[in-house]
Amino acid sequence: MAKVSSGLAYPERFYAAASYAGFDGSADSTVGAVASKFSNETALLLYALHKQATLGPCNMPKPKSWKPIEHSKWTSWNGLGDMPSTEAMRLFVKILEEEDPGWYSRVSNNVVEPMVDVKMNQNPEVVVAPDNGNAYPEMKTVATVNGHFLESQDKDVVSEGLEVVSVYDQWVSPPVSGKHPKARYEHGAAVIEDKMYIFGGNHNGRYLNDLQVLDMRSWSWSKVEVQERTDGMTSPCAGHSLIPWDGNKLLSVGGHSRDPSETLQVKVFDLPTCTWSTLKTYGKPPISRGGHSVVHVGTTLVIFGGQDANRSLLNDLHILDLESMTWDEMDPVGVPPSPRSDHAAAVHADRYLLIFGGGSHSACFNDLHVLDLQTMEWSRPIQQGEIPSPRAGHSGVTIGENWFIVGGGDNKSGVSETIVLNMSTLVWSVVTTVQGRVSLASEGATVVLSSYSGEDILVAFGGYNGRYNNEVNVLKPSHKTSLQTKLTERPVPDSLSAVQNxxxxxxxxxxxxxxxxxxxxxxxxxxxxxxxxxxxxxxxxxxxxxxxxxxxxxxxxxxxxxxxxxxxxxxxxxxxxxxxxxxxxxxxxxxxxxxxxxxxxxxxxxxxxxxxxxxLQTMETLRKEVEILQRQKAASEQAALDARQRQSSGGVWGWLAGTPPDQRANIDES
CATH class of the missing domain: 1.20.58 (Methane Monooxygenase Hydroxylase; Chain G, domain 1)
Known part of the structure; x- marks a missing residue:
C-alpha cells in the first residue's frame, strides 16, 4: 500500500481529503460535484466510502429503479457491507492519492483546520468524529531511547480496519479491542494462523489456567471456551512453555503448579475440539520443573534447565521425539551451562542450540553457550559487539539467523533494551530502547513471531516490573538492512556455519x-x-x-x-x-x-x-504298507505249501491203511 504523505493523522486527513474532493459531510452530498474532478465510477466509490466512514453501513431502503442516480449511489454504498469506518477512511484517502497525488499541496491550512472538528473523550487514546460520534482508536507509541514519541504523521497504516504502525525498530501498542486477559507473567504464548494464544501464568501469586486468543488480523481479544473431557482440564501453572504443533495443536510443557507431579507433564490442546489432554509418552521423562527452555527442532522437543518443585536449579538436557513419543536424557560432552532458570534458548540452522542468560538464586547471567546437536558437544563462544548486561526472565524469538531478546531483569530493575544476536557471526547489537516502567522492561513477558502485510513483526505480551501487565506491543524489525550495516563496523569472528557463509x-x-x-x-x-x-x-x-x-x-x-x-x-x-x-x-x-x-x-x-x-512322509507310509503286504504274502505262501504237503500224504486214511509213502505218491500221480 502506498503511504499517504499528507502529514495529517486520521481522521483529520480523511476530512481534509473529503473537503478537497467535494464532500461536506452532509447527508445531501451528491456525486455530481465530485464527478467534475473524477470519473463517475471513482466519484461513486468515493461517495460510498465517505458515507461508510461517517454514517457506517448502509441501512437505507433501496431507491426505486426509476431513480438511476440514487440507485447507483445506494448500490455502491450497500456493497461495502460492514467495512469498519477507519478502513473506509483509509481507502478514501488512498484512492484520492492515486487519482490526484498533489491534492494536499493545494489545500491550505485555513481550509483544513475548519474541517477538523475533533473532540476528545475521557480516554486520550480515542478520537471521536464529529458526524456520528464513532470512536476511532488511535495508536500509542512507546518512548524511544531519545525520549521522543512518534508523531502521528510518521505512522504507516497497514491493517485491515485497524491502524498498526509499521515504523521500523520501534515498539508500538496496537488498538486492541475485546476483553483483555488478566494481567500476568510467566505465562506461555504461541502463534497459529495469525492468532496468538496465551495460556496460564502468574497473577499475585495465583496460578492461572485460562486460554486467551488475540486475533492479529482484527486485533481483538477473546477467551477460548475449553470443553470438558474425562481427564479434566489442565491444572493452573506458570513458568511453562507453549509450543505450536501439528498445525492445530498446542503443547504446554512443564511449569510450576500447586500440586506438581514427579515427572514433567506435556499437555495437548486440540483447537478443533477445544479440549485438553495429556500426551502419552514412553521412556524416562524428566523431573517436573518450571522456568526451563523448550525449543522445537525438526520432530523433537529439546528441554534444558529450569527449577524443580524443591527450587533446585537444573542444567540437564532431555529430548522428546514427537514421532515415537519417547524421552531420551542426553549427556553431552564439554562444559555445560551452570544450573539456571528463566533463560532464553534458540536453535540455529536446525543444528545449534543457543542458551543465553538466566539466573540462579543469587545472580543473573549474560553468558552464551552453544550445543552442537549432531556431535552433542557444549562450547562457549566469544561474543562480539555490544555485549548484553546480565538478565533473567527475558524472552526471545528468531527471524532467520537473527535472535531478538526482549525484556528481563537483574533483580534490581527491568532491562529496557531490545537486542539482537546474529547467530552466524555471534555479534550483538541494540535494536531499540524504551523508557520508564513499561511492560517491555519487565520479567516473564512473552514475545512471539507473526507476520502482517507480508512482513515479520514481534508481538510482546504481559510481564512483571513492580506491577502485572496485560499490554500488547508490536515491533517491526529492520534486521535485513540495519544489521548488515552495523556488522560491517566490527571484525567478524568464526562463524558457526563457515562453509555455508x-x-x-x-x-x-x-x-x-x-x-x-x-x-x-x-x-x-x-x-x-x-x-x-x-x-x-x-x-x-x-x-x-x-x-x-x-x-x-x-x-x-x-x-x-x-x-x-x-x-x-x-x-x-x-x-x-x-x-x-x-x-x-x-x-x-x-x-x-x-x-x-x-x-x-x-x-x-x-x-x-x-x-x-x-x-518322504508318503513314502514312509507306503514302505510300511509294502512290509505288511510282504508278510501277508509270505504267510499265504507258507499256508499254501502246508496244504500241498497234506494233500500229497493221502490224508489220514492213507496213513491208517499203512500205504507206503512211495505208493501214495504214485496213487496221487495217477
Whole structure:
C-alpha cells in the first residue's frame, strides 16, 4: 500500500481529503460535484466510502429503479457491507492519492483546520468524529531511547480496519479491542494462523489456567471456551512453555503448579475440539520443573534447565521425539551451562542450540553457550559487539539467523533494551530502547513471531516490573538492512556455519575492496584540492598512497584469490561427494535388487523342501504298507505249501491203511 504523505493523522486527513474532493459531510452530498474532478465510477466509490466512514453501513431502503442516480449511489454504498469506518477512511484517502497525488499541496491550512472538528473523550487514546460520534482508536507509541514519541504523521497504516504502525525498530501498542486477559507473567504464548494464544501464568501469586486468543488480523481479544473431557482440564501453572504443533495443536510443557507431579507433564490442546489432554509418552521423562527452555527442532522437543518443585536449579538436557513419543536424557560432552532458570534458548540452522542468560538464586547471567546437536558437544563462544548486561526472565524469538531478546531483569530493575544476536557471526547489537516502567522492561513477558502485510513483526505480551501487565506491543524489525550495516563496523569472528557463509564472505571481500578504493581515492582528491600550495608534497604523498593502495590491493586480491580457490575446492569436494553418494546409491539399489532375488529364491527353496518332506512322509507310509503286504504274502505262501504237503500224504486214511509213502505218491500221480 502506498503511504499517504499528507502529514495529517486520521481522521483529520480523511476530512481534509473529503473537503478537497467535494464532500461536506452532509447527508445531501451528491456525486455530481465530485464527478467534475473524477470519473463517475471513482466519484461513486468515493461517495460510498465517505458515507461508510461517517454514517457506517448502509441501512437505507433501496431507491426505486426509476431513480438511476440514487440507485447507483445506494448500490455502491450497500456493497461495502460492514467495512469498519477507519478502513473506509483509509481507502478514501488512498484512492484520492492515486487519482490526484498533489491534492494536499493545494489545500491550505485555513481550509483544513475548519474541517477538523475533533473532540476528545475521557480516554486520550480515542478520537471521536464529529458526524456520528464513532470512536476511532488511535495508536500509542512507546518512548524511544531519545525520549521522543512518534508523531502521528510518521505512522504507516497497514491493517485491515485497524491502524498498526509499521515504523521500523520501534515498539508500538496496537488498538486492541475485546476483553483483555488478566494481567500476568510467566505465562506461555504461541502463534497459529495469525492468532496468538496465551495460556496460564502468574497473577499475585495465583496460578492461572485460562486460554486467551488475540486475533492479529482484527486485533481483538477473546477467551477460548475449553470443553470438558474425562481427564479434566489442565491444572493452573506458570513458568511453562507453549509450543505450536501439528498445525492445530498446542503443547504446554512443564511449569510450576500447586500440586506438581514427579515427572514433567506435556499437555495437548486440540483447537478443533477445544479440549485438553495429556500426551502419552514412553521412556524416562524428566523431573517436573518450571522456568526451563523448550525449543522445537525438526520432530523433537529439546528441554534444558529450569527449577524443580524443591527450587533446585537444573542444567540437564532431555529430548522428546514427537514421532515415537519417547524421552531420551542426553549427556553431552564439554562444559555445560551452570544450573539456571528463566533463560532464553534458540536453535540455529536446525543444528545449534543457543542458551543465553538466566539466573540462579543469587545472580543473573549474560553468558552464551552453544550445543552442537549432531556431535552433542557444549562450547562457549566469544561474543562480539555490544555485549548484553546480565538478565533473567527475558524472552526471545528468531527471524532467520537473527535472535531478538526482549525484556528481563537483574533483580534490581527491568532491562529496557531490545537486542539482537546474529547467530552466524555471534555479534550483538541494540535494536531499540524504551523508557520508564513499561511492560517491555519487565520479567516473564512473552514475545512471539507473526507476520502482517507480508512482513515479520514481534508481538510482546504481559510481564512483571513492580506491577502485572496485560499490554500488547508490536515491533517491526529492520534486521535485513540495519544489521548488515552495523556488522560491517566490527571484525567478524568464526562463524558457526563457515562453509555455508563462504560464498557470502567472498562477495563481501569484493565489495569491501571496491568501497575501500573509492573512499581512499576521494580522500586523495580532497587533499589535492586543499593543498594547491604544496603540490610537490601532495604529489609525493599521492605516490606513497598509491603505492600503499597498490600493495593493499594486491594483498586483498591475493586473499580474494585464496578465498575463491578455497570455495572452488569446497565446490569440487561437494561435487565429488555427490558423485560418490550417487554411485553408492546405485550400488545400494543393485544390492537391494540382488537381495530381493535371493529372498525370492530362498522362498522357492523353502516351498520345494516342504514338498519333499511331504513326499518322504508318503513314502514312509507306503514302505510300511509294502512290509505288511510282504508278510501277508509270505504267510499265504507258507499256508499254501502246508496244504500241498497234506494233500500229497493221502490224508489220514492213507496213513491208517499203512500205504507206503512211495505208493501214495504214485496213487496221487495217477
Amino acid at each position: 563462504n560464498t557470502n564472505a567472498t562477495r563481501d571481500l569484493e565489495s569491501e575492496l571496491g568501497m575501500g578504493q573509492e573512499g581512499k581515492t576521494r580522500e586523495i582528491v580532497m587533499e589535492n584540492t586543499d593543498s594547491e600550495r604544496n603540490i610537490p608534497k601532495v604529489e609525493e604523498m599521492n605516490k606513497n598512497l598509491v603505492a600503499v593502495l597498490k600493495a593493499e590491493k594486491e594483498e586483498l586480491e591475493s586473499s580474494l584469490a585464496n578465498e575463491r580457490m578455497h570455495a572452488q575446492q569446497l565446490r569440487q569436494e561437494l561435487t565429488e561427494a555427490e558423485t560418490r553418494n550417487g554411485d553408492l546409491y546405485k550400488e545400494l539399489q543393485s544390492l537391494r535388487g540382488q537381495l530381493a532375488a535371493e529372498q525370492s529364491r530362498c522362498f522357492k527353496l523353502e516351498v520345494d523342501v516342504a514338498e519333499l518332506r511331504q513326499k
